Amino acid sequence: MRFRSELQLAGKTATGFVVPAAVVDEMGHGKKPPVRITVQGHTYRTSVATREDRFMISVSAEIRQITGLRAGDEVDVDIEFDPEPRSVDVPADLAAALDRQPAARRSFDALAYSHQLRHVLAVQAAKAPETRQRRIDGAIAMLLETPPKKS
Numbered sequence: 001m002r003f004r005s006e007l008q009l010a011g012k013t014a015t016g017f018v019v020p021a022a023v024v025d026e027m028g029h030g031k032k033p034p035v036r037i038t039v040q041g042h043t044y045r046t047s048v049a050t051r052e053d054r055f056m057i058s059v060s061a062e063i064r065q066i067t068g069l070r071a072g073d074e075v076d077v078d079i080e081f082d083p084e085p086r087s088v089d090v091p092a093d094l095a096a097a098l099d100r101q102p103a104a105r106r107s108f109d110a111l112a113y114s115h116q117l118r119h120v121l122a123v124q125a126a127k128a129p130e131t132r133q134r135r136i137d138g139a140i141a142m143l144l145e146t147p148p149k150k151s
Contacts, residue, residue: 001023001026001027001078001079001080002076002077002078002079003019003020003023003076003077003079004074004075004076004077005017005018005019005074005075005077006018006072006073006074007059007064007069007070007071007072007073007074007075008071009071009072010051013061014058015058015059015064015069015071016049016051016056016057016058016059017039017056017057017059017077018054018055018056019048019054019055019056019057019077019079020055021055023055023079024048024055027079027080027081028081029081031048031050031055032047032048032049032050033047033048033081033082034046034047034081034082034083034086035047035048035057035079035080035081035082036079036080036082037057037077037078037079038077038078038079039059039063039067039069039075039076039077039078040067040068040069040075041067042063042066042067044063045082045084045086046058047114057077057079086113087113088113088116088117088120089120090116090120091120091123091124093123093132093133093136094119094120094123094136094139097136097137097139097140098140098143101140101143101144103143103144104139104140104143104144107143107144108139108143119139122135122139123135123136123139
């Protein structure tokens with residue numbers, strides 16, 4: 001399905017498209033369906049969210065950079081229900097740290113896709129090896145619900 005929408009800014013950086021209620025209803029998979037979005041020739045996976053009685057699709061800074069979109073742009077958005085399970089490719093160093101802490105591994109595996117992805121993206125975004133390790137340690141500590149150790 002295709003609809004036209006303006007990329008809206010909420011707050012300082014949060015951006016997204018309003019999805020017409022008729023589009024969500026026509027998909028027939030509830031009010032927060034997992035979807036594939038294609039905008040400006042780029043396809044990504046997300047879920048429809050509800051905000052203030054509206055259906056929304058978030059557009060991350062990464063997607064805005066790839067597509068060249070800015071708040072205020074009006075574009076065609078292709079949307080389709082995405083039945084494929086969500087899974088995160090966990091970097092080897094984070095996976096090894098999780099495997100050394102079975103309780104952290106269980107907590108990580110129990111997280112929703114978006115929360116797993118948040119930990120993975122934080123680790124992947126680190127530029128220095130020390131920062132990467134600090135982020136891994138922080139993720140493990142958070143998953144174990146203990147404060148990270150100071151190094």
